[in-house]
Amino acid sequence: MSAGLILCAVFAASAFDQVFDQGVQAYERGDFPAAIASFERLVSEGVEQEEVFFNLGNAYYRNGQVAPAIANYERAWRLDPGVPYVRENLDRAVGRTERAMSRPQPPAWEQSLFFWHAGLSSGESLGVAGTAWALAWLVLMLRAARPWPYLRGVAVAGFIVAAAFAGSWWIKTHPPRIAVAAEARVPVRYGNRPEETVRFELYEGDRVSIEQMKNGWARVRTADGERGWTEESHLLLVGPPYQLFEVHAESAIPDVGEQMKALGYVSVGAPDNSETQP
Numbered sequence: 001m002s003a004g005l006i007l008c009a010v011f012a013a014s015a016f017d018q019v020f021d022q023g024v025q026a027y028e029r030g031d032f033p034a035a036i037a038s039f040e041r042l043v044s045e046g047v048e049q050e051e052v053f054f055n056l057g058n059a060y061y062r063n064g065q066v067a068p069a070i071a072n073y074e075r076a077w078r079l080d081p082g083v084p085y086v087r088e089n090l091d092r093a094v095g096r097t098e099r100a101m102s103r104p105q106p107p108a109w110e111q112s113l114f115f116w117h118a119g120l121s122s123g124e125s126l127g128v129a130g131t132a133w134a135l136a137w138l139v140l141m142l143r144a145a146r147p148w149p150y151l152r153g154v155a156v157a158g159f160i161v162a163a164a165f166a167g168s169w170w171i172k173t174h175p176p177r178i179a180v181a182a183e184a185r186v187p188v189r190y191g192n193r194p195e196e197t198v199r200f201e202l203y204e205g206d207r208v209s210i211e212q213m214k215n216g217w218a219r220v221r222t223a224d225g226e227r228g229w230t231e232e233s234h235l236l237l238v239g240p241p242y243q244l245f246e247v248h249a250e251s252a253i254p255d256v257g258e259q260m261k262a263l264g265y266v267s268v269g270a271p272d273n274s275e276t277q278p
Helices: 001-028 032-044 050-062 067-079 084-095 107-113 122-144 152-172 255-264
Strands: 179-181 185-189 198-203 206-216 219-220 229-230 233-238
Touching: 001 032, 001 050, 032 050, 032 198, 050 067, 067 084, 067 179, 067 233, 122 152, 198 229, 206 233
Parallel strands: none
Antiparallel strands: 179 206, 179 233, 185 198, 185 229, 206 219, 219 229
16 A cells, blocks of 8 residues: 555656646747646646746746736745745736736735734744644643743743634635636626626736625625626636636737846746846
């Protein structure tokens, strides 16, 4: 049994590396639709890695498709919000949309209580919560053996830290549903029927939070607090679960690579980091 599991794990890793490398090679030779197909294949097989979403976002952007580029940068950012090059490319992609609309913010209570956790991943929050919880119990056990007066306060502080980071972990593992407008103009109506009056419009790449889904319609909210209904087919869901996007090779923009280089856009791979390339 154990040998079979090892073989399966090795095969899976090998298959991932092969498809990932195909995507990188296609990207480097300028075949962005092929790069998109490779990275989307990994997403379809359940791979949830920052590198895959980040490179997929780059490939979509270089192919002239800003909406799926933004959606995939959002995915990468959610997995690891502490990586600066993901946020930089996301900001640059949003900057190329019609209105450069901000992402809808979480509720006021969440912003007030958890203002400190923006740069943490869910794994980091869970790790701190577990460590603080274990240390608090160790302090209580030590106090049972040596009843020093300050140990109770240390234990209480440990439990408070554990609760705070556990709350952070829960929020990050239950993110708000964010979607990206997928078309040049997306009508948002007062109700969830085609004959309803259009209340306002979204532009390609605008991000909205989804408050409700019903019969193929979504009630959305913008960063400005505007609300209304639009058809789900007009939106790209950030997920999870992760939605796949079609490859439209005909939308490629030949000179977008030079434009991105001039903007300091990070290249595919970005293995280490921190700074955008010149």
